[in-house]
Amino acid sequence: ELMEVEVALIFSLDAESQKLKLAAYEGVSDEFARAVDGMKIGEGFYGEVAKTGQAMVVENVSRDPRLTKPEVQKMRIQIQLIVPMILRDSITGILCIAMRRPRQFPSEDIELLTAVGTQIATAIENARLYEKERLVAQRLAVSERNYRQLFENANDAIWVHDLEGNIIAANEATEKLVGYDVKELIKMNMRDFLSDEGFNLAGQVRRKLLEKEPVEQPYEQRLIRKDGTEAILKLATSLVT
Template structure:
């Protein structure tokens, strides 16, 4: 089916309007007296025209301007064109065939056609201008109302908001900024943002601004230290955006939330967790030493005595020898179990040799105990950490491998240690059944991933980052990154 011509449909819609037909009726009423003289009916309009000094039906032709202009006013230029063409069609027959002065009559008819359309276009332009002016006034009013609402929100916002130009000079700030920085509004207006930041934070702020100006992605919000008027520091969570004027950047707007108290609470919790972890490790060390020095030694003595009794007592029959052998074997098994428990509580290799040998020992232990092929890969130049850091890293890997043999159903696992210039990375990966990783670290405990939650706590104590990647059927990879 062919599409209808838009112009044709618009003309058809125009002719369906009742007001257009009313104008056509007016045209007909004007046309009748225009031909009245030819029909031997002079009428009122001819007499009135004579009184005005108009002849050759000039007065009637002038009357045609009224419906043309009216049509242009209510229906636009299309209405004016339609009406003027109809009016011209009404005037031309008399001008050509009846008028005593056809040239002048045709000129007058053409003048009515032209003047009517010019007037219609003029009125249409005036109407459009008036509509545009009204629309502009409404837009300006809405803009003023919007600016007023923004000023109210800006002024009463709970978060500190300030704006500075491309040179860093503060040009606007709200009341929360006064509370955050300790400066009054007049003092803030005389400040450059560099004076509110430490040297390290200035570098970060400069990077953020350069990326925003270049249209690059910026991870937000980001954290910075803000130097207050009294010299103290506030820890803030900052979001920065460009301020544009005519499409060009003219400054930056910052929204800052004071998280100093939150950070203090986190530091306190981290301190308490560190103390609890240290106490746990000290207790494990003490129990491990007692197991090694007392329990294992007692079991060794017991096993040797049982062995001596089985060897020296010739008076014992075969059943007694068998029972003694079973007791001696049980004592040896208990001794091996206690020795393994002692090593798990505090590996001797960690204290004597360091982290990497302890990880090699741990891989061998898991390999012997679970049958999982565990390998240790090392990249970069090895370096030692403090005793406390190495212990935490060992516990992280130990917990990760415990999760592997308990839950993953894996056949292979790899411990990868990479020593970089600025950071150390440890990754534990397996080829097990995998799992759905929670959206956030905070969901680990709620979803029953207690082992991962414990790993995350230890990573936080080290000031590092934990990343867990896993999918059902595609294994699991846990990566720990910490500063060198």
């Protein structure tokens, strides 16, 4: 609107196929849009700008020998200004404005449209990164939910504690094994249900794991239940990073 143009086209450059994908358009027919979508780098006006990274003003469009799409003639476009969209020194697409009547595009218009192209390129990249982060977060949520179900429903006792021995999480099988419920367990330390000998053994295993020394697993460990009875276990321990 600021430049009073009749046609506007935004292409994003697909790095894998090296083709220009029409992302948005205004003032042209759907037939025209389909015709110019997917042009290769170096093909026609748009492809040349994507290849060279140099702005281009095309006058007498319908008579220009570089014209490769007859649909442009049908739209009776007289003049086009095409600029690259550049982000971090890389061409990410092109921006084109055009008129069906004669006019001039002075250097000020070229500079303005180039600046607009950079803003659009930044916005597209931010949207792409946001969508990527959203998908990653969605997959992590699904993965975490699946892990939680496996953790909680496992037949074997599983618990997680920090390097100081403070319990962070435990499953239902652990409750049955030691006699404490999860709410009690997450307030406890491994020392609370290990003998001095067992606690020292746990410390040795932890040290070896941290120093990446081999640990024979499973190993025997003795736990003291809530009712004071002793349970002899075959235990496997791993670091969570």
